[in-house]
Amino acid sequence: xxxxxxxxxxxxxxxxxxxxxxxxxxxxxxxxxxxxxxxxxxxxxxxxxxxxxxxxxxxxxxxxxxxxxxxxxxxxxxxxxxxxxxxxxxxxxxxxxxxxxxxxxxxxxxxxxxxxxxxxxxxxxxxxxxxxxxxxxxxxxxxxxxxxxxxxxxxxxxxxxxxxxxxxxxxxxxxxxxxxxxxxxxxxxxxxxxxxxxxxxxxxxxxxxxxxxxxxxxxxxxxxxxxxxxxxxxxxxxxxxxxxxxxxxxxxxxxxxxxxxxxxxxxxxxxxxxxxxxxxxxxxxxxxxxxxxxxxxxxxxxxxxxxxxxxxxxxxxxxxxxxxxxxxxxxxxxxxxxxxxxxxxxxxxxxxxxxxxxxxxxxxxxxxxxxxxxxxxxxxxxxxxxxxxxxxxxxxxxxxxxxxxxxxxxxxxxxxxxxxxxxxxxxxxxxxxxxxxxxxxxxxxxxxxxx
Amino acid sequence: xxxxxxxxxxxxxxxxxxxxxxxxxxxxxxxxxxxxxxxxxxxxxxxxxxxxxxxxxxxxxxxxxxxxxxxxxxxxxxxxxxxxxxxxxxxxxxxxxxxxxxxxxxxxxxxxxxxxxxxxxxxxxxxxxxxxxxxxxxxxxxxxxxxxxxxxxxxxxxxxxxxxxxxxxxxxxxxxxxxxxxxxxxxxxxxxxxxxxxxxxxxxxxxxxxxxxxxxxxxxxxxxxxxxxxxxxxxxxxxxxxxxxxxxxxxxxxxxxxxxxxxxxxxxxxxxxxxxxxxxxxxxxxxxxxxxxxxxxxxxxxxxxxxxxxxxxxxxxxxxxxxxxxxxxxxxxxxxxxxxxxxxxxxxxxxxxxxxxxxxxxxxxxxxxxxxxxxxxxxxxxxxxxxxxxxxxxxxxxxxxxxxxxxxxxxxxxxxxxxxxxxxxxxxxxxxxxxxxxxxxxxxxxxxxxxxxxxxxxxxxxxxxxxxxxxxxxxxxxxxxxxxxxxxxxxxxxxxxxxxxxxxxxxxxxxxxxxxxxxxxxxxxxxxxxxxxxxxxxxxxx
Numbered sequence: 001x002x003x004x005x006x007x008x009x010x011x012x013x014x015x016x017x018x019x020x021x022x023x024x025x026x027x028x029x030x031x032x033x034x035x036x037x038x039x040x041x042x043x044x045x046x047x048x049x050x051x052x053x054x055x056x057x058x059x060x061x062x063x064x065x066x067x068x069x070x071x072x073x074x075x076x077x078x079x080x081x082x083x084x085x086x087x088x089x090x091x092x093x094x095x096x097x098x099x100x101x102x103x104x105x106x107x108x109x110x111x112x113x114x115x116x117x118x119x120x121x122x123x124x125x126x127x128x129x130x131x132x133x134x135x136x137x138x139x140x141x142x143x144x145x146x147x148x149x150x151x152x153x154x155x156x157x158x159x160x161x162x163x164x165x166x167x168x169x170x171x172x173x174x175x176x177x178x179x180x181x182x183x184x185x186x187x188x189x190x191x192x193x194x195x196x197x198x199x200x201x202x203x204x205x206x207x208x209x210x211x212x213x214x215x216x217x218x219x220x221x222x223x224x225x226x227x228x229x230x231x232x233x234x235x236x237x238x239x240x241x242x243x244x245x246x247x248x249x250x251x252x253x254x255x256x257x258x259x260x261x262x263x264x265x266x267x268x269x270x271x272x273x274x275x276x277x278x279x280x281x282x283x284x285x286x287x288x289x290x291x292x293x294x295x296x297x298x299x300x301x302x303x304x305x306x307x308x309x310x311x312x313x314x315x316x317x318x319x320x321x322x323x324x325x326x327x328x329x330x331x332x333x334x335x336x337x338x339x340x341x342x343x344x345x346x347x348x349x350x351x352x353x354x355x356x357x358x359x360x361x362x363x364x365x366x367x368x369x370x371x372x373x374x375x376x377x378x379x380x381x382x383x384x385x386x387x388x389x390x391x392x393x394x395x396x397x398x399x400x401x402x403x404x405x406x407x408x409x410x411x412x413x414x415x416x417x418x419x420x421x422x423x424x425x426x427x428x429x430x431x432x433x434x435x436x437x438x439x440x441x442x443x444x445x446x447x448x449x450x451x
Numbered sequence: 452x453x454x455x456x457x458x459x460x461x462x463x464x465x466x467x468x469x470x471x472x473x474x475x476x477x478x479x480x481x482x483x484x485x486x487x488x489x490x491x492x493x494x495x496x497x498x499x500x501x502x503x504x505x506x507x508x509x510x511x512x513x514x515x516x517x518x519x520x521x522x523x524x525x526x527x528x529x530x531x532x533x534x535x536x537x538x539x540x541x542x543x544x545x546x547x548x549x550x551x552x553x554x555x556x557x558x559x560x561x562x563x564x565x566x567x568x569x570x571x572x573x574x575x576x577x578x579x580x581x582x583x584x585x586x587x588x589x590x591x592x593x594x595x596x597x598x599x600x601x602x603x604x605x606x607x608x609x610x611x612x613x614x615x616x617x618x619x620x621x622x623x624x625x626x627x628x629x630x631x632x633x634x635x636x637x638x639x640x641x642x643x644x645x646x647x648x649x650x651x652x653x654x655x656x657x658x659x660x661x662x663x664x665x666x667x668x669x670x671x672x673x674x675x676x677x678x679x680x681x682x683x684x685x686x687x688x689x690x691x692x693x694x695x696x697x698x699x700x701x702x703x704x705x706x707x708x709x710x711x712x713x714x715x716x717x718x719x720x721x722x723x724x725x726x727x728x729x730x731x732x733x734x735x736x737x738x739x740x741x742x743x744x745x746x747x748x749x750x751x752x753x754x755x756x757x758x759x760x761x762x763x764x765x766x767x768x769x770x771x772x773x774x775x776x777x778x779x780x781x782x783x784x785x786x787x788x789x790x791x792x793x794x795x796x797x798x799x800x801x802x803x804x805x806x807x808x809x810x811x812x813x814x815x816x817x818x819x820x821x822x823x824x825x826x827x828x829x830x831x832x833x834x835x836x837x838x839x840x841x842x843x844x845x846x847x848x849x850x851x852x853x854x855x856x857x858x859x860x861x862x863x864x865x866x867x868x869x870x871x872x873x874x875x876x877x878x879x880x881x882x883x884x885x886x887x888x889x890x891x892x893x894x895x896x897x898x899x900x901x902x903x904x905x906x907x908x909x910x911x912x913x914x915x916x917x918x919x920x921x922x923x924x925x926x927x928x929x930x931x932x933x934x935x936x937x938x939x940x941x942x943x944x945x946x947x948x949x950x951x952x953x954x955x956x957x958x959x960x961x962x963x964x965x966x967x968x969x970x971x972x973x974x975x976x977x978x979x980x981x982x983x984x985x986x987x988x989x990x991x992x993x
Binding site for chain 2: 081087
């Protein structure tokens with residue numbers, strides 16, 4: 001259902017551009033820096049946006065196209081850019097993503113890099129990983145996935161089979177990455193989690209500055225992804241598009257399993273069950289307790305959430321998992337919206353939510369915030385769940401907004417958003433219930449302070 | 452740790468470029484200057500407005516950002532459509548930076564909207580004009596705006612879309628709406644500065660001069676280059692109103708289309724951000740006879756000085772008296788706040804790397820606090836912003852600047868009006884200095900560092916070497932600097948603070964800087980069990 005005839009223009013987009021996603025994926029490689037091949041504005045805008053969400057340093061270089069490079073090609077600019085990056089940073093890896101500009105003029109970055117390696121000598125160079133990310137194709141989520149796949153494609157090397165797990169969680173928060181790593185470690189599983197920007201995009205005070213922030217998936221581990229026993233990928237974007245897991249399965253025969261982001265009891269149970277199966281270990285008590293507390297809180301609060309409508313918007317992976325979780329706790333994800341191209345979200349939600357048609361769920365694909373606003377006005381959800389970009393609607397229609405997805409630039413803690421696992425679910429569950437209670441309390445003529 | 456006074460600027464300048472390949476180092480050396488002010492404000496030449504070197508992490512943005520984000524961004528009722536793929540439109544969507552205050556609930560305000568043609572591969576291959584036309588139709592359907600601006604992103608120029616032709620066609624179809632396009636593709640010029648120029652040109656040719664009815668009121672002044680960052684315009688508006696000056700049009704903080712269109716009816720243009728808008732001031736003088744001079748409303752003293760200069764321009768006793776009264780009334784609160792903050796801040800050091808005027812203007816406020824600016828530079832300024840307008844004739848025009856059109860402007864046969872009589876000119880004399888900007892360097896001390904287009908690497912060297920007490924730049928630099936244990940004040944957006952302009956703004960600034968310099972947060976970095984000497988030196992005693 002669309003609230004007005006599908007417009008060709010986008011008013012207040014619910015998606016960002018693909019090079020941004022690529023930058024984030026490259027930030028998940030240890031010792032990596034990245035460069036965008038195009039106008040310097042792309043690097044500046046993308047840095048500004050990501051920095052205001054993560055509140056961390058983020059160096060992204062640019063090949064700084066001038067008008068003549070735009071006409072004659074950007075090979076020389078890119079090569080000079082790489083030279084300067086290497087000289088300043090001595091990185092282990094350079095991630096190179098294209099932009100609208102270099103793609104429109106048809107620069108063949110693969111070819112430029114071949115020439116560059118031949119010219120400079122491979123032995124002296126860091127690993128170079130390039131990905132094609134024109135913003136006129138797909139969204140930031142696609143750029144993220146494409147860059148992750150490029151990295152695996154460039155680095156994975158067949159050797160001895162190992163009993164390790166590849167976990168490709170998608171665009172989750174640094175906090176969620178840390179939680180997933182803890183989970184894997186607690187099960188005693190040898191793993192490669194990629195991209196791991198849990199430290200690079202959420203670092204502490206180092207007592208000094210570090211040019212390349214520590215952390216990230218080591219190149220050695222990325223090489224080893226070819227030899228793992230299994231890959232788990234989260235999210236419907238990986239399920240439907242090109243993905244690192246699919247690549248490893250096709251090229252190296254590493255079995256690939258796709259799962260939704262583990263938000264909610266059932267989704268986390270599925271993931272934990274899988275970890276139990278892989279590791280042969282029993283579930284550590286810690287997680288049983290977390291699970292117990294979570295369900296206990298579901299019981300405590302079920303009367304406040306039952307049948308309450310929510311509008312969820314943002315990346316497909318988050319929206320898909322969040323909607324299923326809301327359904328699990330008895331809420332109605334009455335609007336599920338994403339700016340991603342149509343075709344995946346509704347299909348998935350129909351398969352994942354029982355009695356989908358009876359629940360009055362509107363899925364908006366390829367949506368912008370104008371379309372979302374129309375739908376929100378019509379269905380009056382009690383809460384909105386997504387990024388800071390929902391604030392205009394939230395303010396206008398006086399609906400509480402829970403900020404739990406990229407980008408959050410009007411609050412702190414974007415890097416510490418927790419959604420994954422029982423503890424992540426616990427936090428988002430508490431936030432949702434409390435925001436409903438707060439709205440009810442604020443609206444009460446009595447002004448009760450005890451419930 | 453050496454004290455600032457013990458650091459030889461020559462050593463610092465050398466260290467800044469040590470890590471570069473030879474050629475890069477040679478180029479950067481011309482942009483890193485040790486300041487010296489000679490007779491008649493002569494300063495050393497600085498290389499500026501030149502290309503950023505690929506692979507060097509610059510603070511600069513692009514032409515599109517300068518055009519849409521900076522100059523047109525703060526206007527609320529010109530509907531803006533980004534023609535291009537989704538990123539650019541999204542990234543220039545309303546931020547806290549610019550604010551606006553529509554007169555009533557019914558008055559249009561498009562700033563919370565970011566419209567984009569969301570160009571897809573199909574348009575890259577077959578052209579995007581059709582989609583752009585459709586987007587304009589949709590915009591008209593939804594918003595019924597008076598004016599629409601179309602902003603070009605990189606692919607537009609490359610695939611040959613003619614946004615100006617589209618604007619003309621659509622205007623024919625909708626004669627009541629002023630539709631104009633900007634060729635501000637990101638690769639034009641060397642920084643956002645190119646976009647400022649593109650914006651100035653189009654606003655001048657397509658908007659200014661369309662409405663001949665002036666605003667009512669005495670002493671009609673336009674402010675050029677004030678962008679209402681953190682609500683600065685609201686404070687300046689308050690002061691103008693209190694002093695009895697009619698703020699006719701602002702380019703472009705808290706502005707509306709009609710004010711642009713009737714700006715040629717004012718008596719005077721005063722220029723805040725010289726870099727981004729001096730083109731418009733020059734062109735309006737030639738075409739309409741409006742004189743301009745440089746003002747600065749950042750800093751209490753500078754605000755007072757600027758008000759006095761405006762009063763002097765009119766030479767009217769009533770206005771002069773009013774201005775003096777306002778200054779006296781306002782300075783009471785300012786002085787109390789200043790003295791209190793200065794008792795803790797005086798003697799501390801600052802570095803400012805921002806904008807094309809801000810790195811200069813904000814030195815005023817630090818000076819009022821008794822703080823010393825030890826290094827400063829602009830992101831996108833030209834030589835005249837550093838050395839003063841006197842160097843304009845000697846600025847070499849390179850290929851990158853030539854790409855931006857220089858308009859040929861002549862007197863408007865009907866609308867040109869000499870604002871000054873011979874008598875006025877005699878009264879004001881040469882000392883008054885119209886169309887003058889003396890630049891940043893003459894205001895800076897000897898042996899301070901002036902660095903154009905500072906990049907991350909150099910910023911790190913500077914901080915390591917000098918460890919200033921505060922660093923002013925933008926959000927991209929903020930978290931780097933703060934990892935060093937040094938507070939950073941964002942001067943692009945004020946970190947959600949402000950206003951900092953005018954009198955009340957000065958009070959806010961003193962307070963914010965005082966708090967940042969007095970925070971105890973850094974003392975927590977060193978844990979009680981940590982005895983690393985570096986940490987002890989840097990954090991424990993601070």
